[in-house]
Amino acid sequence: MRVSTINLLLLAAILLAPGCNGRKASSVGSDHSVExxxxxxxxxxxxxxxxxxxxxxxxxxxxxxxxxxxxxxQIGSILNEVDPVKINExxxxxxxxxxxxxxxxxxxxxxxxxxxxxxxxxxxxxxFDPQLVEEGARVAxxxxxxxxxxxxxxxxxxxxxxxxxxRIAEGSGEDTWLDSRxxxxxxxxxxxxxADSTSMSACIKHFVGYGAAEGGRDYNSTFISERxxxxxxxxxxxxxxxxxxxxxxxxxxxxxxxPSTGNAFILKDVLRKEWGFDGLVVTDWNSMGEMVSHGFxxxxxxxxxxxxxxxxxxxxxxxxxxxxxxxxxxxxxxxESAINDAVRxxxxxxxxLGLFEHPYVDVEASRAVQYAPGHxxxxxxxxxxxxxxxxxxxxxxxDGNSLRRILVTGPLADAPHDQLGTWAFDGEKSHTxxxxxxxxxxxxxxxxxxxxxxxxxxxxERFDDVVAAARKADVVLAFVGEEAILSGEAHCLxxxxxxxSQSELLEALKATGKPxxxxxxxxxxxxxxxxxxxxxxxLYSFHPGTMGGxxxxxxxxxxxxxxxxTPVTFxxxxxxxxxxxxxxxxxxxxxxxxxxxxxxxxxxxTSLGNTSYYLDxxxxxxxxxxxxLSYTTFEYSDQKLDKDVYxxxxxxxxxxxxxxxxxxxxxxxxxxxxxxxxGSVTRPVKELKGFDRITLAAGARxxxxxxxxxxxxxxxxxxxxxxxEPGDFQLWVAPDSASGTPLSFKVR
Ligand code: GLC
Numbered sequence: 001m002r003v004s005t006i007n008l009l010l011l012a013a014i015l016l017a018p019g020c021n022g023r024k025a026s027s028v029g030s031d032h033s034v035e036x037x038x039x040x041x042x043x044x045x046x047x048x049x050x051x052x053x054x055x056x057x058x059x060x061x062x063x064x065x066x067x068x069x070x071x072x073x074q075i076g077s078i079l080n081e082v083d084p085v086k087i088n089e090x091x092x093x094x095x096x097x098x099x100x101x102x103x104x105x106x107x108x109x110x111x112x113x114x115x116x117x118x119x120x121x122x123x124x125x126x127x128f129d130p131q132l133v134e135e136g137a138r139v140a141x142x143x144x145x146x147x148x149x150x151x152x153x154x155x156x157x158x159x160x161x162x163x164x165x166x167r168i169a170e171g172s173g174e175d176t177w178l179d180s181r182x183x184x185x186x187x188x189x190x191x192x193x194x195a196d197s198t199s200m201s202a203c204i205k206h207f208v209g210y211g212a213a214e215g216g217r218d219y220n221s222t223f224i225s226e227r228x229x230x231x232x233x234x235x236x237x238x239x240x241x242x243x244x245x246x247x248x249x250x251x252x253x254x255x256x257x258x259p260s261t262g263n264a265f266i267l268k269d270v271l272r273k274e275w276g277f278d279g280l281v282v283t284d285w286n287s288m289g290e291m292v293s294h295g296f297x298x299x300x301x302x303x304x305x306x307x308x309x310x311x312x313x314x315x316x317x318x319x320x321x322x323x324x325x326x327x328x329x330x331x332x333x334x335x336e337s338a339i340n341d342a343v344r345x346x347x348x349x350x351x352x353l354g355l356f357e358h359p360y361v362d363v364e365a366s367r368a369v370q371y372a373p374g375h376x377x378x379x380x381x382x383x384x385x386x387x388x389x390x391x392x393x394x395x396x397x398x399d400g401n402s403l404r405r406i407l408v409t410g411p412l413a414d415a416p417h418d419q420l421g422t423w424a425f426d427g428e429k430s431h432t433x434x435x436x437x438x439x440x441x442x443x444x445x446x447x448x449x450x451x452x453x454x455x456x457x458x459x460x461e462r463f464d465d466v467v468a469a470a471r472k473a474d475v476v477l478a479f480v481g482e483e484a485i486l487s488g489e490a491h492c493l494x495x496x497x498x499x500x501s502q503s504e505l506l507e508a509l510k511a512t513g514k515p516x517x518x519x520x521x522x523x524x525x526x527x528x529x530x531x532x533x534x535x536x537x538x539l540y541s542f543h544p545g546t547m548g549g550x551x552x553x554x555x556x557x558x559x560x561x562x563x564x565x566t567p568v569t570f571x572x573x574x575x576x577x578x579x580x581x582x583x584x585x586x587x588x589x590x591x592x593x594x595x596x597x598x599x600x601x602x603x604x605x606t607s608l609g610n611t612s613y614y615l616d617x618x619x620x621x622x623x624x625x626x627x628x629l630s631y632t633t634f635e636y637s638d639q640k641l642d643k644d645v646y647x648x649x650x651x652x653x654x655x656x657x658x659x660x661x662x663x664x665x666x667x668x669x670x671x672x673x674x675x676x677x678x679g680s681v682t683r684p685v686k687e688l689k690g691f692d693r694i695t696l697a698a699g700a701r702x703x704x705x706x707x708x709x710x711x712x713x714x715x716x717x718x719x720x721x722x723x724x725e726p727g728d729f730q731l732w733v734a735p736d737s738a739s740g741t742p743l744s745f746k747v748r
Contacts, residue, residue, distance in 0.1 A: 034348055034351045034352060035348075037347075037351050037356075038344050038347045038348055038351060039344075041100065041102070041347055042340060042343055042344060042347065044100060045100065045343070047326055047329060047336065047339065048072075048073070048074075048326060049073040049099070049100060049102075050336075050339050050340065050342075050343045051074075051321055051322060051325045051326055051339065052069075052072070052073040052074040052075060052076060052322065053073075053076035053102065053314075053342075053343050053346045053347070054076060054313060054314050054315060054321045054322075054325070054339070054342055054343065054346065055074060055075055055076055055077075055314070055315060055319070055321055055322040056075075056076065056077040056078070056079060056105075056107070056282060056314050056315060056316045056317065057069075057075050057077075057078055057079075057317070058078070058079050058080045058317060059075070059078040059079070059080070059081055059090070060078075060079075060080035060081045060082075061081065061083075061086065063086055063089045063090055063093070066078070066090070067093055067097075070090065070093045070094050070097070070098060070104075071093060071097045071098050072098070073098050073099060073100060073102065074322055075104065076102075076104070076105065076314060076346055077104055077105035077106070077107055077151070077282075077314060077346075078090060078104055078105075078106055078107070079106075079107040079108060079109075079153075079316070080108065081106065081108075082108055082144075082147055082148075082149060082426055083147070084146075084147040084148050084361045084363045084366050085363055087106055087147065087148030087149075087361065088148065088360050088361060088363070090104055090106070091103055091104060091106075091148070091359040091360055092359075092360070094359070095359050101356075102347075102350070102356075103350055103355040103356060103359040104355075104359075105150060105151050105201070105346070105349060105350060105353075105355070106148050106149050106150055106151065107149070107150075107151035107152070107153060107203075108144060108149045108151075108152060108153075108425070108426070109152065109153045109154065109423055109425055110140050110141075110144045110149065110152035110153075110154055110190075110200070110425075110426070111152075111153070111154045111156070111170060111422075111423035111424070112124060112136075112140075112154075112421070112423065112424070112545065113136065113139070113140050113143075113379065113424070113427065113545060113546070114140045114143040114144040114147075114149070114370075114426050115143050115370040115371055115426050115427065115428060115431070116139055116140075116143060116370070116371055116372075116375040116376055116378075116379050116427075116431075116545075116546055117379065117420045117421075117424045117427035117432075117545040117546045118136045118139075118140070118378075118379050118382050118383070118545045118546075119382055119383050119386040119421070119541075119542055119543060119544045119545050119548075120169045120170065120421035120422060120423070120487075120523055120542050120543045120545075121154075121155065121156060121169070121170050121171055121172060121182070122168060122169050122170070122171065122172070122173060122523065122524070122542045122567060122568065123382075123383070123386035123387075123421075123541065123542030123543065123544060123545075123564075124136065124172070124182065124382065124386060125171075125172035125173050125178055125179070125182050125567035126385075126386045126387075126388055126542060126564040126565060126566065126567050126628075127382060127385040127386045127563075127564060128178065128564075128565055128567075128669040128691050128693060129385055129693055130181045130182060130184065130185035131185070132378075132381065132382055132385060133182055133185040133186060133189065133382070134185040134186070134188050134189040135189065135378050135382075136189065136378055136379070136382050137154075137155075137185065137186045137188075137189025137190045138189040138190075138192070138198075139374075139375045139378050139379070140152070140189070140190065140200075141189065141190045141191075141192065141198050141199070141200040142198045142369060142375075143369055143370055143375065144200055144426075145197060145198045145199070145200050145361075146198075146361060146362075146365065146366035146369040146370075147361060147366045148360075148361045148366075149200065150199070150200055150201060150353050150355065151200065151201040151203065151246075151247065151349075152190055152200050152201070152202065152203060153203045153205060153249060154186060154190070154202065154203065154205075155172075155182065155183050155186035155187065155190075155202065155204060155205075155240070156170040156171045156205050156206065157171060157172070157179055157183050157204055157205065157236040157237055157240060158170070158171045158205075158206055158209075158210045158211035158233075158251075159171070159173075159174060159175075159176060159179055159211050159212070159232055159233050159236070160173060160174060160211035160568065161174045161211070161212070161568075161569075161577075161578040161579070161580040162211070162212075162213070162215075162216035162577050162578045163216070163496055163524040163525045163526075163568065163571065163574075163577065164215070164216025164217070164492050164493055164494060164496070164574065164577060165211060165213055165216040165217070165218060165492055165524075166218060166422075166486075166487055166488050166489060166490060166491035166492045166493070166523070166524070167210070167211065167218060167488060167489055168211070168523070168524045168525075168568065169421065169422050169423075169487045169488055169523030169524060169542070169543070170422065170423060170488065170489075171211060172236075172567055173566075173567030173568035173625075174567070174568045174569060174580045174581070174582070174625060175567070175581075175582065175625060175688050176231075176232055176233075176235050176236060176582075176687075176688075177687065177688040177689060177690075177691075178567060178688060178691070179236040180235055180236040180238075180239035180240075181239075182236075183204065183236045183237070183239050183240040183243070183245075184239055184240065184242075184243040186202060187202045187204070187240050187243040187244060187245045188243060188244075190202040191244060191245075191246060195352065195353075195354065196354075197354065197358055199352075199353055199354075201246035201247050201280075201349055201352075201353060202240070202245045202246060202247065203245070203246075203247040203248065203249050203282065204236075204237055204240040204241070204245045204247070204248050204249070205248065205249035205251070205284070206249055206250065206251030206252065206253075206260070206284060207237060207248050207249060207250050207251055207260055207266060207267075207271070208229065208233050208234060208237060208251060208255070208260060208266055209222045209224045209229060209233045209251065209253060209255045209260075210222070210251035210252060210253050210260075211233075212224055212233070212253075213253060216492055216577065216578075217492050218489060218490045218491075218492050219252050219253065219490070220253070221253060221254050221255075222253045222254070222255045222256075223255070223256055224255050224256065225256075226716075226720075227681065227716050227720075229255075229266075230716040230722065231715050231716050234266075234270065237271075238275055241271075241275045241276075241277050241279075242275075245279060246279045246280065246349050246352065247279050247280040247281070247282060247349065248271065248277065248279065248280070248281050248282070249281075249282050249283070249284055250263075250267070250281065250282070250283050250284055250287055250312065251284060251287070252284055252287050252290065254294050254296065258296070259287070259290070259291045259294045259296050260287070261283050261284070261287045261288050261290075261291055261303075261307055261310065261312060262291050262296055262297070262303065262306040262307055262309075262310045263310055264309065264310040264311060267281060267310050267311035267312065268310065268311045271311070272311060278345065278348065279345060279348070279349065280313050280314060280345045280346055280348075280349050281311060281312050281313045281314070281345070282312075282313065282314040282315075282316055283307065283312055283314070283315055283316050283318065284316060285316050285317050286316070286317045286318045287316070287318075288300075288303050288304065288307045288312065288315050288318040288320050289303065289317075289318035289320060291303040291306065291307075300318065300319075300320045300323060300324060301320070301323075301324040301327070301328065303318075303320060304318075304320035304321055304323070304324045304325060304328065305324075305328050305333050305334055307320065307321075308321075308325070308328075308334050308338050308339070308342065309334070309338070312342070313341075313342035313343075313345045313346055314342070314346060325339065371431055371546075376546065376547055379545055379546050379547040380547035380550050380551050380554075381551075382545075383541070383544035383545055383547050383548050383551030383552070384551040384554060384555060384560040385563055385564060386541065386542060386544065386564050387539050387540065387541045387544070387551065387552065387555055387562055387564050388539070388540040388541075388562065388564035388565060388566055388627075388628040389537075389538075389539055389540075389555075389562035389564070389628055389629040389630065389631075390528075390532070390538045390539070390540050390570075390623060390627075390628070390629065391532050391535065391536075391537055391538040391629070392536075392537040392538075392629055392631070393536045393537060394536075395475075395515050395516075395517055395536040395537040396517060396537045396539075396555075396556060396558070396631065397555075397556065397557055397558025397561075397631055397664075398475060398517070398556055398557050398558070400442065400443070400557050402474070403443065403446065403474045403475060404446060404474055405446055405448060405472055405473045405474055406439065406443055406446055406447050406448070406473060406474065406475055406476075406477060407448050407449075407450065407466075407469045407470050407472075407473035407475070407476045407477065407514075408435065408436050408439055408447055408448065408449045408450075408477050408479070409449070409450050409451055409452045409466055409469070409470075409476065409477070409478050409479070409505070409509070410451065410452060410453065410478040410479035410480045410502070410505065410518075410519075411451060411452075411453045411454060411455050411456045411458070411479070411480065411481075411483075411500075411502070412435075412456070412479040412480060412481045412483075412519070412521040413434065413435050413436045413449065413451060413477075413478075413479035414434045414435070414436040414437070414449070414451070415434065415483065415521075416429035416430075416432035416434050417429040417432070417484065418483040418484045418485075418521070418543070419432055419434060419484075419521060419543060419544060419545070419548045419549070420432060420484060420543065420545055420546065421484050421487065421488075421523055421542070421543025421544075421545065422484050422485075422487045422488025422489070422491075422523055422543070423488060423489075424484070424545070427545070427546060431546055432545075432546050432548070432549070433546065433547055433548070433549040433550055434548070434549045435477070435479055435519065435548070435549045435552050435553060436449055436549070437549050438549035438550045438552070438553040439477070439549075439553055441550075441553075442553060442557070448469050448472070448473060450465055450466045450469040452465070452466040452505045453500060453501060453502060453505060455483065455500075456480070456481065456482050456483055456486070456498070456499050456500050456502060457499045457500040458500050458501065459500050459501045460501045460504070460505075462508075463504070463505055463508040463509075466505065466508065466509065467508055467509070467511075467512055470509050470512045470514050471512055471514070473514060474514075474515075475514065475515050475516075475517065476509050476512075476514050476515065476516045476517070477517050477519065477556065478505065478506060478509060478516060478517070478518045478519070478535070479518075479519045479521060480498055480502040480505070480506070480518060480519070480520055480521075480531070481498070481502075481519075481520045481521040481522040481526070482498075482499060482521075482522045482523060482524075482526070484523070484543060486499070486523070487522065487523025487524060487543070488523060493524075494574065495574055496524070496525070496526050496527040496571070496573075496574045496577075497526065497527050497528075497530070497574075498520075498526060498528065498531060502531075503530055503531055503534070506518060506531050506534040506535060507534050509534070509535075510533075510534040510535065515536050516534070516535045516536055516537075517535065517536065517537040517538070517539070517556060518531060518534075518535040518537070518538045518539070519538075519539045519540075519541055519552055519556075520538065520539070520540045520541065521541050521542075521543055521544065521548070522540075522542060522543070523542065523543055524568075525540075525566070525568055525569070525570040525571070525623075526570075527570075527571060527572060527573055527574055527622065528570075528622070529572055529573075529622050532622075539552065539555060539556070539562065540564075540566075558631065558664070561630055561631045561632065561664050561665070561666040561667070562628065562629065562630055562631065563628065563630065563666065563667040563668070563669060563693065564628050565626050565627060565628040565669045565671075565736065566623050566624070566625055566626060566627045566628060566736075567625070568580075568625065569581055569621045569623070569624060569625050570621055570622040570623035570624075570627075571621050571622060572617050572618070572620070572621060572622045573614075573616075573617045575614065575616075575617060576614065576617055576619070576621070579619075579621055580625065581624055581625035581626070581685075581686065581737040581738070582625075582684040582685070582686060582687050582688070582737075583684060583685060584682045584683070584684060584685070585682065585685050586612050588610060588611040588612050589611060589612060589685075590611050590612055590613040590618065590619035590620070591609070591611055592618070592620075593608065593609030593611055593613060593618075594608070594609070595615060595616065595617070595618055596608070596615040596616055597616070624736050624737045624738035625688075625736070625737040626669070626671050626688070626691075626734075626735070626736035626737040626738075627735075627736040627737070627738070628669070628736070630662070630664070630666045630667075630668065631662065631663075631664040631666060632660050632661070632662030632663060632664040632665075632666040632698060633660075633661045633662040634658060634659065634660060634661065634662075634666075634668045634696075634735060635657075635658070635659040635661045636656055636657070636658060636670075636733060636734065636735070636740070637656065637657045637659070638655070638656055638657040638703070639654065639655075639656040639733050639740075639741070639743055640654070640655055640656070640743065641653070641654055641731065641743050641745055642654075642655070643745070644744075644745055644746065645745065645746045645747075645748055646710050646745060646746070646747050646748070647710070647747070647748055648710050648711065648723075648724045648726075648747060649710065649711075650709075650710045651707050651708065651709045651710065652707065652708040652709075652710060652731065652745070653705055653706070653707050654672060654705070654706050654707075654708070654731060654733055654743070655703060655704065655705045655706075656670075656703070656704055656733050657701055657702070657703050657704070658670060658694055658696065658701065658702055658704050659696070659700070659701035659702075660696035660697065660698055660699060660700050660701070661699075662698060663698050664698055665695070665696070665697045665698055666695070666696065666698075667693050667694065667695040667696075668693070668694050668696070668735065669691055669692070669693055669735075670691065670692055670693075670694055670704065670706070670733060670734075670735070671688060671690070671691045671732075671733070671734055671735070671736065671737070672688070672689050672690035672691065672706055672708060672731065672732070672733055673686040673687060673688055673689065673731070673732040673734065673737060673740075674686065674687055674689045674708065674713060674729060674730070674731050674732075675687070675729060675730045675731075675742070676713060676715070676725065676727065676729055677727060677728045677729060677730065678727050678728065679715070679717060679725050679727070680717035680718035680719065680725060681715075681717055681718050683715070686730075686732065686737065688737070689708050689712050689713070690706050690707075690708050692704070692706060706733070708731075710724055710747060711724060713729065713747065724747055725747075726746070726747050726748055727746070727747060728744065728745075728746055729744070729745050729746065729747060730742035730743065730744055730745075731743045731744075731745060
């Protein structure tokens with residue numbers, strides 16, 4: 001048998017083997033067979049065809065309109081088409097009518113579920129359950145890929161410390177460690193632990209620092225130092241790259257004057273050279289073109305050259321590459337080698353996903369996949385775990401058998417679209433189960449529904465109808481908050497109180513003397529201090545998704561016990577923002593000085609306490625990061641470290657006893673925080689370095705051990721290097737970021 005035949009057979013064997021190219025599907029690397037195929041195809045491409053691969057178009061619904069461009073190889077990827085019949089046609093034109101038969105990368109914002117919608121990512125983070133979040137991302141990938149979508153613009157990893165920013169809904173909150181664990185979970189979930197037809201390329205975004213928009217106003221400038229980037233904002237992206245994320249999206253913001261889409265430091269020095277990322281970098285929607293608006297380029301041709309020079313591979317909706325790159329290459333302004341590098345990154349993903357072998361989907365089969373029972377069950381379990389119990393004066397859980405009449409009220413009680421939250425493009429409200437529907441399913445005619453407000457911003461002077469209904473009820477369940485449209489991209493708020501007359505509705509209900517349980521559905525932490533005074537219990541549910549109704553009903557009735565924890569600080573007032581737990585100590589930390597309302601203002605006083613706080617609201621949040629109640633109580637005791645002194649190569653083992661001292665079997669999210677007391681630069685008062693979900697039966701207790709490698713205490717110090725600095729440290733094992741007694745240790 002001729003050698004070349006053996007090689008072909010060998011190559012075929014490698015390519016057809018499970019996992020396709022002998023590498024974890026969840027990684028983009030230098031697999032020989034993929035690389036060989038990339039090089040061979042690249043060598044056959046004209047410059048125009050290469051540039052066509054770098055062009056992404058929002059082509060939803062318009063196959064005919066783009067057919068010519070597809071035949072000419074001028075489009076490498078489309079977004080916003082999810083109809084499998086149309087996607088098959090898009091692919092067929094590429095595969096059969098273009099010169100080289102290169103399949104499209106079909107993309108969609110599958111942010112927290114495809115058809116089966118899970119809680120918004122901020123709610124996913126509130127579960128502190130990476131395993132469950134991975135399961136949800138896997139469900140999303142199975143549903144989306146069955147229809148031909150093979151690339152999602154998720155997970156969003158933007159650290160957010162400012163709830164005025166509408167997109168706080170889309171990320172994992174304020175903490176770097178939690179964000180990193182969620183990032184890994186979603187990358188593994190989307191891409192799968194092994195390569196197959198359900199692998200959907202993740203896209204980690206928005207690179208980088210977008211959530212630090214000044215004033216919490218979307219698209220605004222950020223001013224993040226390199227040290228802050230390296231210690232706070234970059235680590236989740238690095239974790240996702242290590243988890244094998246296939247793609248990355250540049251962010252809209254200019255940081256320290258440089259728009260991310262033209263920032264070679266982050267896109268080349270950090271992403272490619274330091275982290276070894278060899279996936280695909282795509283711009284955000286027209287973020288290349290917006291560099292003209294930023295004043296970073298003179299026109300579309302200029303910013304196209306700047307984007308390629310910075311390391312961008314694919315242009316989303318500026319059409320800067322397709323319009324100007326050929327000319328820029330011929331003029332010598334852009335080297336063809338840079339184009340080749342970009343196209344390698346694009347083709348690598350297409351080979352990794354097996355698109356050349358399997359560009360089409362089975363339309364019939366895709367229908368059976370959507371909303372599969374297992375998918376809905378996963379969505380319900382996630383919504384249950386994501387809800388946070390912020391107050392309970394003993395009202396919850398309700399005893400369903402003793403309830404003759406239940407009043408359900410509030411604008412979010414039966415809002416099937418809004419319950420899905422922001423970025424739920426393909427969630428169908430016809431499949432949403434609202435709290436009202438779930439409660440009626442359980443209690444039938446015993447449920448009265450008087451919304452009081454038909455939408456959150458509605459204002460009313462009186463609530464006679466609702467009050468009358470409440471007087472007849474045994475319990476009032478009030479679903480308040482914000483609609484999906486008040487959350488998400490470009491939807492920022494300068495006031496975080498419940499909008500409209502929702503607080504007045506709660507006040508009127510409280511005045512009836514009937515027990516009131518409030519459920520807040522929102523895309524951000526709201527300043528609900530006033531509302532907490534007007535209810536006996538409060539569950540916070542970051543837009544819970546398709547199965548939010550059954551989940552909330554189960555929680556209210558004790559069929560599920562709340563375990564969610566705040567993934568972001570809840571400020572007492574919007575004026576305190578930005579407020580986050582892992583802040584620096586400052587030279588004059590707040591010492592609980594009296595607030596102005598408690599001070600007898602005597603003439604001539606000159607100081608009310610020279611520390612860092614607000615006279616009218618102090619410097620403590622309404623709820624700290626990591627906070628959440630249960631129906632049971634947990635007790636932490638016997639906390640101890642395995643050593644007093646560690647070397648940088650050691651692993652810290654902390655052990656403690658956790659006891660469930662209440663009446664309900666329940667799960668506690670135990671958290672480990674560390675503080676570096678003295679550093680070459682000032683360090684946060686504490687940082688999350690570990691968490692775990694521990695389930696205990698009522699009355700049970702367990703000795704728990706958790707390990708923290710000392711290397712996790714490394715940070716970028718004064719010398720611009722990342723390392724563990726020797727010295728004194730403290731460690732807490734606690735139920736939230738504001739509790740616990742520190743244990744001391746040293747690192748030599
Ligand atoms: C949007 C968002 C980005 C999204 C993209 C495609 O403007 O910033 O997160 O993935 O456009 O829809």
